[in-house]
Amino acid sequence: MDSQELYWFSDSVLHRLDPRLKVGGLAILSLLLTLTRWQGLVLTSLALMGLVIISHTPLRLFRGMTFVLLWLGIFYGVAAGWVWSQSASFWQGHWSQAGLLQAVFMLWRITLIFGLTRLFAAVTLPMEQGLGIVYFFAPLTSLSTKAAEFALLLTLTLRFIPLLGEEAALIWKARMIKGNWPTTWLRRSWEICQLIVPLILISLKRAEELGETMLARGYGSGSFRTFLIHERTAMDWWGGIAVGLWGVLLLIWH
Amino acid sequence: MNWRKGEILALMGLNGAGKSTLARLLAGLIAPNKGEIRLQENGRILPWEAVERWREIGFIGQHPRRQTIGATVAEELGFGLINLGMDQKTVRYHVSQLTREIGLQGKENQSPATLSGGQRQRLVTAAILALQPSFLILDEALSMLDAKAQDSILELLRKARITTGQLWITHDSELARQADRLLVLHDGFLVDWGNPRDAFEAHYAELSIFEATQQSHEFSELKAGPRKEDQRRILVWEEADFNSRLKINKSIKPGEFLAIVGPSGAGKTTILESVYGFTLAAKGQLLVNGEVMNKHNSGDLRRKMGFVLQEAGEYLIGRSVSEEIFYHQQRTVAKSPSAEQELYLNRYGIPAHLARVAPERLSGGERQKVALAAAMKTLPEILLLDEPLLGLDAKSRESIQRLIFSLREITILFVTHDLRDVLGAADRIWLVENGEIVLDCLVEEWGNYRDEFIRSGVHC
Numbered sequence: 001m002d003s004q005e006l007y008w009f010s011d012s013v014l015h016r017l018d019p020r021l022k023v024g025g026l027a028i029l030s031l032l033l034t035l036t037r038w039q040g041l042v043l044t045s046l047a048l049m050g051l052v053i054i055s056h057t058p059l060r061l062f063r064g065m066t067f068v069l070l071w072l073g074i075f076y077g078v079a080a081g082w083v084w085s086q087s088a089s090f091w092q093g094h095w096s097q098a099g100l101l102q103a104v105f106m107l108w109r110i111t112l113i114f115g116l117t118r119l120f121a122a123v124t125l126p127m128e129q130g131l132g133i134v135y136f137f138a139p140l141t142s143l144s145t146k147a148a149e150f151a152l153l154l155t156l157t158l159r160f161i162p163l164l165g166e167e168a169a170l171i172w173k174a175r176m177i178k179g180n181w182p183t184t185w186l187r188r189s190w191e192i193c194q195l196i197v198p199l200i201l202i203s204l205k206r207a208e209e210l211g212e213t214m215l216a217r218g219y220g221s222g223s224f225r226t227f228l229i230h231e232r233t234a235m236d237w238w239g240g241i242a243v244g245l246w247g248v249l250l251l252i253w254h
Numbered sequence: 255m256n257w258r259k260g261e262i263l264a265l266m267g268l269n270g271a272g273k274s275t276l277a278r279l280l281a282g283l284i285a286p287n288k289g290e291i292r293l294q295e296n297g298r299i300l301p302w303e304a305v306e307r308w309r310e311i312g313f314i315g316q317h318p319r320r321q322t323i324g325a326t327v328a329e330e331l332g333f334g335l336i337n338l339g340m341d342q343k344t345v346r347y348h349v350s351q352l353t354r355e356i357g358l359q360g361k362e363n364q365s366p367a368t369l370s371g372g373q374r375q376r377l378v379t380a381a382i383l384a385l386q387p388s389f390l391i392l393d394e395a396l397s398m399l400d401a402k403a404q405d406s407i408l409e410l411l412r413k414a415r416i417t418t419g420q421l422w423i424t425h426d427s428e429l430a431r432q433a434d435r436l437l438v439l440h441d442g443f444l445v446d447w448g449n450p451r452d453a454f455e456a457h458y459a460e461l462s463i464f465e466a467t468q469q470s471h472e473f474s475e476l477k478a479g480p481r482k483e484d485q486r487r488i489l490v491w492e493e494a495d496f497n498s499r500l501k502i503n504k505s506i507k508p509g510e511f512l513a514i515v516g517p518s519g520a521g522k523t524t525i526l527e528s529v530y531g532f533t534l535a536a537k538g539q540l541l542v543n544g545e546v547m548n549k550h551n552s553g554d555l556r557r558k559m560g561f562v563l564q565e566a567g568e569y570l571i572g573r574s575v576s577e578e579i580f581y582h583q584q585r586t587v588a589k590s591p592s593a594e595q596e597l598y599l600n601r602y603g604i605p606a607h608l609a610r611v612a613p614e615r616l617s618g619g620e621r622q623k624v625a626l627a628a629a630m631k632t633l634p635e636i637l638l639l640d641e642p643l644l645g646l647d648a649k650s651r652e653s654i655q656r657l658i659f660s661l662r663e664i665t666i667l668f669v670t671h672d673l674r675d676v677l678g679a680a681d682r683i684w685l686v687e688n689g690e691i692v693l694d695c696l697v698e699e700w701g702n703y704r705d706e707f708i709r710s711g712v713h714c
Contacts, residue, residue, distance in 0.1 A: 125365065131325055155325060162367065163320070173532060174569040177561045178581045179632065181553065198571045201614070209320050212283055217323070218308040218337035218385065 006121035014055040014123040018236045023132030025243040026120045030113045032250040038105070040253040044112050047246060048119070057122045065114050072110060076103035130158035160210065167202050171195055255437065255444055259388055262420045264430035264450065266457075267439035268647040270617030273423045276439065277391045280421070282307035309338075312382035312418075316394040316645065318374035322366040327358055330366055330377055334385045348384060356380045356410070371518040372403025379410050389419040396422075396429065397645055400517040400671045402711035425647050427454065488636065488665050489529060493538035500524040500689045503538075508635070511659075511666045513676040513697070516686035517711040522669040523564065525686070526638040529667065530561050542636075560634035564641045564669075567621025570613035570628075575604065578613055579628045602627035603653050619650030626654060636665045643675055655679075673700070673707060673714035685710060 014022075033044060052059070081100035084093025124132070134155050140147035175181075175195055182188050257263060267273050278284045280291065282302065291302035293310060315321055324330030331352050335345045353359050356376050358369075366374055375395065382390065390411075396404045411420060422433060430436055436453040438446035446453045490505040500521040506512055514522045527533045528540055531552030540547045542555045563569060572578030576591055579599070591599065591609040599606055602623050613621060622642065629637065639658065643651045658666065659679040668676050673683070683700055685693035687710055695703055700714070707714045 128325075131329075156323075158325070166319075170563065170569050171571060173563060174566075174571050176532075176556075177530075177563070177629065178571075179557060180581075195571065197573075198569075202568075206320060209315070210323065212313075213315075213321050213323055214333075215283070216281065216308055216313045217334035217381070218306075219333075 006118075007125055008055075008057045008061060008122040010056045010123075012055045012123065013235060014051060014119075016235065017123075017239050018232060019124055019128035019132035020135045021236055021239050021243065022120055022124050023129065024136065025239075026116055027136075028247050029116060029243070029250070032247055032254075033109050033112055035254040036250040037253045040250040041105070041108050041112065043246070043249060043253075044116075045108075048112060048115050051119060055119060055123050057119065061122055062115060062118055065111070065118060069107065069111055069114065073103070073107050076106050079103070080106070126158055130155045156210070160207070163206060164203055167206065168199055171198055171202065255447060257389065257419050257421065259419045260416055261435070262415065262422065262433045263435050263437055264433035265421060265423045265437045265439060266425065266427075266430055266647075269619040269645075269650055271439040271647075272442040273439055274393055275442075277313070277393045277421070277423055280389070281311050281313040281391055283313075308387075309385065310388045312385060312387035312390040314375075314379055314382055314390070314392045314395040316397055318371045318378065318398065319367075321378045322374060324366060324381075326363050327353065327366060327369070327377060328362040331381050331384060334381055338385065352380050352384055357406075370403075372399050372406060375399060375403065376406055376410065379407055383410065383414050383418070387418060389421070390414070391421045391423070393423045394425070394645060397425065398518075400711035401708070401713050402517060425645070425651075427648075430454075487541075488543055490541040491528070491535075491538070492541065494528070494535040494540050495537035496524055496528055496533050497536050498689065499533075500528065502528075502691060504684070504691060504694065506665060506667070508665055509663055510682060511676075511680045512668065513673065513680035513683045514667060514669045514686060515671060515673055515683060515707065515710075515712045518671070520686040521689040522686050523640055524689070525684075526561065526640055526667055526669060529636065529638055530559060531556060557632070558635040559638060560629035560632060560636070561638040562625050562629045562640060562642050565644065566625030566629075566640075566642070567613075567616075567618055570621060570624060572613060572628075574610050574612060575599075575616070575624050576609040578624055579631055581628070598631075599627065602630075602657060619646050619654075622646055622650065622654060623657075626657065630661075634664065636667070637661065639666065639668045641669055641671070643670070643672075651675075671712060673712050677714075685712070 029044070033040070036044075052062075077100065080103040081095050082093050083096045083099055084090055121129070134151040137147045137151040137154075172195070175191070182191060265273050265276065275284070279286055293300045293302060293305050322330055324333055328349050331349045332345045335348055340348070349362065353362055358373065358377065361369070366377060369377065375398075379395070392411075396407060399407070414420075422429060424430055431450050431454070433450055435447060436450040437444055438453055438457050446456060486508055487505040488508040488510075491502040493503050495501050502525065514525055516522050524533060528535065529542070531547055531549075534547065534549060534552070543558075545551065545555065547555055570578050572581060576595065580595060591606055595609070596606045599609060604620065604623055604627060608616065608620065613624060616624065622645075626642065637658075642658070643654060646654065655675070658668070668680065670676060676683075677697065677700070680697045683693070683695055683697055684691045685703075685707060692710075693703055693706055700707070704714060
């Protein structure tokens, strides 16, 4: 098995990095990419290519972005590149070189953000993503218990989705075992709708079980704290310095 | 009833007797309508409401998959410790110790979903024991595990015995005999709470799973077996490879009763799913009645099969018992079942008054019977049974065994991790390990391979 949903199994440096660094790095760099000029975009493009090589992820993982980027390119091309004067109608307009250049830059930024996000998903397990995100909510818990609740909600959702997927598959099998699966799409849709009620019932049951398990381990409202066993290694420090430097350069070239 | 620290109590009773309700009352998940629960500590009596129950009572359920809350093994072990108020450094120290103790060292950052059922249950048990509860409830916590995994959990429990009172809710008479006292619950009332030996003498029929020897003798009379002169093969796997989860090159005769045993995660269920067409061979092929199974004809081939999923009672999708069994036969919900339907329900030990009851209101045994009745409705040629006796009391097990073993002219594939379930009725046994059939023997010869079965974690 090479991949599981968006994750690509490998043991590269990027795979082993602290998830907090990866989540934080992605958030900061994505934000700065919206500000930086062409120098920053060139630097990020080269860095992204380097990271793809280091992470041992195949280029075909990024193929899924092509279709979306194509449509976004057309949208931005038309939105920024096609101009018309105030007194004229839309179809009396013309292509603007400056507008097209602006669209190219916009598409470049978006491609880089998409590329970094896709790479992040390929080298970070969903659970680690959740823990990484939750970590950044941890300081907010001293301001409000709602932050702890939200962090817990986030991690529980990430844990609950695979369980629900398994339950849905079992309900689907239970239905297939009954036989007489309809041949028309309309009737099939109706059959699938009928499975929603048992799925909801079983989801509620599983949610209740999960709640009881948490109570049995002493969870009290607002008391959730993130726990990561990952101890910072030298690699994480170097990673942090690299992301910091990268961010500063993007900021300088804004 | 009373329960002391350091004492192991076993709790037995029929499905629906109230065992889980008692466990939930003790764990504080529900409150009693009458009466009270009290904790006596150093001569002081504390009302149950005033006690931090999660610190006093640990609760472990049946299903390993549904009890983990941590995103990683480390978080699973650390979740309760953090709630105890320990700082990160202390928690980290305890976690590294615990992972070493339960043999999960090096897997701290792995998701619990990547562990086997046995490892997961061991993880949950260790996470609860780390909170050092005074009492521990195990609600059929060992029933889904093979013998090896059970032994590893029992080892943890034995270590914790001095400091912890334990309540083992079980249908396994062998396990119950190891307790200090045996509580017998009948219709919501405790009818016995003494020595296990005395309790078994007084309530033998309700509590004991049929002894293997007696079972063999009784059920062999029911057994039909394959026709010896028949050389046809109803199922043939030709060098079939199911995405590396299962590699198989075997065949089965019509009317044969095949027992499939092996440890958890060995590939037993995949064999059944391959027959039903839920998973298709990536390499090689499976022939059903001489026809190669593929995605185009799997629907047609399935019509001659019945399948009872593992924990089938949990996945009943009909709005009533009647709708579950006679799915698609009833356009409108009749007020009462027809005479023919009533007869069919009776054959499977389901009283007619339950026909309009919603499946979630039935007991575990009743639900399992409903699932079996639904699978048999189409008179299959091949019946696939995935642990159909799991979680059932002795009486329900016996009645379902009788039902299954009396089926004639039907090819049966029966998956179990307890060989004793099928010894009296099976013709052949397959032992599955790591996705391969490592042993194929006639049931009469099973004694010659006893050591291999035991080594593999099969109860026998």
